[in-house]
Amino acid sequence: MTLEIKNLTGGYSQLPVLHQVSFTVAAGELVGLIGLNGAGKSTTLNHIIGLMRPFSGQITLNGTALATDPVAYKQQIAYVPETPILYPELTLREHLALTIKAYQLAPEPAWQRAQELLTTFRLANKLDWFPADFSKGMKQKVMIVMAFLTEAKLFIVDEPFYGLDPLAVRDLLALIEARKQAGAAILMSTHVLDTAQRYCDRFVLLTDGRVKAQGTLADLKAQAPDPTASLDEIYLAMARGEQDA
Known part of the structure; x- marks a missing residue:
């Protein structure tokens, strides 16, 4: 299973933000x-999850094109947004029930999986709480639990570490690794480059809506003036070069 982005050009109204963006995310891979x-990171993710329509280009997941079969395409995706989005009138229990129904999951194993995730993220005693009762970090954990409750083929995770305590970050990374080992494809947008360097299999580096470079850390180092540079140093050097050009 692979997410494939081909020559994606898109943006807001008639203003292009992305220019001929192309990359893939394979099964069992964290990119x-x-x-x-x-x-252009958020704009790219918004196109992938179907919130925005490309000006041109193609997005396919496991051979299913977003443009031609959006329902089958979106059924394969779970999304953790940068800013938690919860229904104020629903409890945590009702959010989970809604997720189970929306993804047509078998109730008994789904609730068992939910209980395991709630325990991991220390939310097991919060099932009857409403979103107003949660801190920002707890809301982020709820979004993570709802996403990883599913059996999605592709997980889109946008800036997941902001608002999470160190223990929750560790638990999320372990969860991502487990789903990756189980064959899911994972695309993660993040500014926390030292963590990305340790956990990601490949990288897509965007500057000004274009793919500046992509590949493994070794591939990126081979393109950098300093082969010992960190991911942070490699990206900043490329970004400065783009701005100075």
Whole structure:
């Protein structure tokens, strides 16, 4: 199973933000989408999850094109947004029930999996709480639990570490690794490059809505003036070079 982005050009209204963006995310792979503010990361993710319509190009997942069969395409995706989005009138229990129904999961194993995730993220005693009762970090954990409750083929994770305590970050990374080993494809946008360097299999580096470079850390180092540079140093050097050009 592979997410494939081909020559994606898109943006807001008639203003292109992305220019001929192409990359893949394969099954069993964690790919880091890296870029400064305004580089096009969120716009790319919004196109992949179907919130925005491309000006041109193609997005396919496991051979299913978003443009021609959006329902079958979106059924394969779970999304953790940068800013938690919860229904104020629903409890945590009702959010989980809604997720189970929306993804047509078998109730008994789904609730068992939910209980395991709630325990991991220390939310097991919060089932009857409403979103107003949660801190930002707890809301982020709820989004993570709902996404990883599913059997999605592709997980889109946007800036997941902000608001999480160190223990929750560790638990999320372990969860991502487990789903990756189980064959899911994972695309993660993040500014936390030292963590990305340790956990991602490949990277897509965006600057000004274009793919500046992509590949493994070894591939990126081979393109950098300093072969010992960190991911952070490699990206900043490429971004500065783009701005100075």
